[in-house]
Amino acid sequence: MTCVLCNIRQQASVEHVPPRSFFERPYPDNLITVSACLECNHGLHLDDDYVLAYLVSLDMPGASPTLNLVRERVKRGLHRPDFPYLRRRLQRAVEFDYGRDLMTGMRLARIAIRSEPDRLTRWLKKQVRGLNYHITGQTLRRHTFMQLERTHFRHTRPPQFWDLWVKASDYALEGETGAIGDVFRYAYREIKRSACASVLRLEYYGVFSWVALVYRPEFAPPQRVAFPF
Secondary structure (H helix, E strand, O other): OEOOOOOOOEOOEEEEOOOHHHOOOOOOOOOOEEEEOHHHHHHOHHHHHHHHHHHHHOOOOOOOHHHHHHHHHHHHHHOOOOOOHHHHHHHHOEEEEEEEOOOOOOEEEEEEEOOOHHHHHHHHHHHHHHHHHHHHOOOOOOOOOEEEEEOOOHHHOOHHHHHHHHHHHHHHHOOEEEEEOOOEEEEEEEOOOOOEEEEEEEEEOOOEEEEEEEEOOOOOOOOOOOOOO
16 A cells, blocks of 8 residues: 555555554554555654644643643643754744733733744645545645645734635534544545545644645646635
8 A cells, every 4th residue: 555645655554643652551442554665654653753843832722631741742742852852953943922912001022933834735745635635545645735824923924814724624514523532633524626635624732723725636836726714
């Protein structure tokens, strides 16, 4: 069988979607696994570690209880003297985010971690490929065009920017849905009459959510697209 994640090499292992490191023991009994080659399986580990460390660094009210447990585990791992690479990479990405307290008007400074968009997008596309196969049983072609956007932290952009993505998220939620504990929830819906073939919603820890638009194999920008949402 061909690897679900790269659609090139032959299966030699399995990959968890999302990674097992996102969960606490005892692991849920409905973890999602897909066929993967050794290159994809081993090559994803550093990205898995980075994305998890990035997510737990964000302060999001309302997150699931598991996030706090995972956050403590990640902190311990980052302070291991034999594993300095990721800690140093995150330290270089620290920046200050300034705002004002709505009650007092005082200026506030918050420490934030600047994300690596290309790395995050690469990781999310692998998640989408694995989840798409889990739901449909079909492997996405290697060069399938995707669009991805977060739907959390919406205060960072003008309200009109989010219109398409919120509608796409709501559209996905009317399709097939699933959850693994309080760590991961997904929604998938096929689109029949559009250059866009499907929409997926991925949510981690109840607060970090992304929407993915997956296009048909023959699609290539800048073709125009009619959306049903």
